[in-house]
Amino acid sequence: VFAGLWERREVPGAEPLDLRAEATWVQTWVVGGQRQDRFVYRFRTSAPQVEMTLPDDFEGRPLEVKLDGLTIPANVSDKVLSVALTPTESRQAHTLELRRQTQQRLAVTVGLGAGFPKLEHAQGSSPVFWQLIVPRDMAVVTTPDGMNGEYRLGWREWSWGRQPTQSQADLEKWTSATVAPELPASTNEYLYSAFDSPPHANVRLVRRSWLIIAAGAVFMAAALIAIYTKLGRTAGFWLAAIIAAVGTLAAY
Numbered sequence: 001v002f003a004g005l006w007e008r009r010e011v012p013g014a015e016p017l018d019l020r021a022e023a024t025w026v027q028t029w030v031v032g033g034q035r036q037d038r039f040v041y042r043f044r045t046s047a048p049q050v051e052m053t054l055p056d057d058f059e060g061r062p063l064e065v066k067l068d069g070l071t072i073p074a075n076v077s078d079k080v081l082s083v084a085l086t087p088t089e090s091r092q093a094h095t096l097e098l099r100r101q102t103q104q105r106l107a108v109t110v111g112l113g114a115g116f117p118k119l120e121h122a123q124g125s126s127p128v129f130w131q132l133i134v135p136r137d138m139a140v141v142t143t144p145d146g147m148n149g150e151y152r153l154g155w156r157e158w159s160w161g162r163q164p165t166q167s168q169a170d171l172e173k174w175t176s177a178t179v180a181p182e183l184p185a186s187t188n189e190y191l192y193s194a195f196d197s198p199p200h201a202n203v204r205l206v207r208r209s210w211l212i213i214a215a216g217a218v219f220m221a222a223a224l225i226a227i228y229t230k231l232g233r234t235a236g237f238w239l240a241a242i243i244a245a246v247g248t249l250a251a252y
Contacts, residue, residue: 017121018091019045024128024197025171028114031135031187035104040175041096041119042126048087050096054079055115055200058100066097069178081117095176106138106205113202125196129171131164132190133183137207140190144201147192164191 023042028035043050054063054076063074067083075082083096098117114130130147132140143149151162166174168183183189192201 017045017123018047019043019050019119019122020091020124021119021122021126022093023126023175024116024119025131025175025177026114026116026128027131027133027168027171028112029133030104030106030112031133033103033105034101036099036101037114038180039098039117040171040177042093042175043096043119043122044091044093045085046088046091048085050083050085050094051120052081052083052096052098053118053120054081055117057115058117061100061102064097064099066095066099066178068095080120093176097177106135109204109206111202111204113200115200116197118197118199128194128197129166130192130194130201131166131168131171132192132203133187134190134205136186136188138188138205139207140188140203141206142202142204144192144198144203146198147194147201150191150193162190164189166191 021041021043023040025040027038027040029038041052056079058076059079063076063081065072065074065081065083067085072083075084081098085094086092096119104112112132112134116128129150130144134140149162150165152165168180171177172179190203
């Protein structure tokens with residue numbers, strides 16, 4: 001369903017390795033002071049080996065590696081992960097998964113980022129999705145540079161608002177990744193996409209209680225304006241207030 005959404009482009013100066021990237025999905029899950037990052041790469045190649053350059057923050061941390069659903073040793077040297085494959089005459093599809101866990105505390109407002117491993121010598125570009133899962137009481141208030149939000153307005157359980165266009169199950173099917181347990185309803189999900197994998201992505205999170213306080217302060221200011229000034233008696237003022245309220249509801 002995703003394969004035809006983007007036209008692949010050749011990368012000038014790429015190594016002449018028979019390696020074609022098809023899909024990238026990154027899932028960042030933060031809950032209970034712990035963080036798990038899951039990186040999934042779908043590619044085709046006839047080469048006997050592929051290499052991935054790891055971000056600096058991978059150094060010294062345990063790394064789980066799966067190739068086509070089977071756990072393999074994490075062969076890392078100088079920030080480069082080497083993965084041996086069975087050489088074939090024609091391109092074969094493979095799914096490479098990396099997982100790591102770290103500590104991640106969430107304050108009232110906090111920046112959260114992810115560095116993306118790079119599949120070296122891949123020809124062309126492929127779509128990438130970053131799925132961010134945070135506790136229910138946290139809201140993302142920015143969009144990563146170079147990426148677009150993938151969401152629709154609708155219901156989830158008893159909650160109405162922004163819902164991601166693709167679920168974890170959809171993304172697992174797209175990349176042929178191993179199936180993980182379903183996400184609990186007590187989380188907020190955000191989904192972002194790009195035409196090609198960026199080196200990193202960053203967002204800012206704010207506790208929902210603070211957003212409610214801020215919204216209350218804005219409402220109070222609007223009420224005071226309506227009571228004590230002529231501006232509050234104009235139709236344009238209330239139209240702008242309604243548009244701002246609807247926009248805030250749709251965003252968070």
